[in-house]
Amino acid sequence: MRVILQDKSFVGNKLAIVSVPYKNIRSVSTLSNKSMMGRFASTSSIGIDTGGSIKEADFRGDDKARHAHDLILWNVLNTQ
Structure with missing residues (x-):
């Protein structure tokens, strides 16, 4: 499972x-950046710590980032 x-950093x-x-x-974190235009225009990201680097994934909306965070965390805890 992966x-x-x-990655757009190239x-x-x-x-x-x-x-x-x-x-x-090793860990998964979430970061929310609320927009002044409300929930529709808000952005969020998650950070995935792999020990050697931290990968980031950006999402449009808090609920999508939270869902990805929870899904990854669930899989990490249940595959070890």
Whole structure:
């Protein structure tokens, strides 16, 4: 079981698909950035600590980021 993320940090506007095994995930965190326009325009992200680096995934809306956080955390706790 793995978490698959799209990484946009490469030079030249290139995208990479990064696959992280659940067994390598040390922690998962969520960060919310509320917009003045309300819940619709708010953004959130999750951070996945793999020991050597922290991968980030951005979401549009708090509920999507929270769902991803909870799903990843559930899988991490149940695969060990």
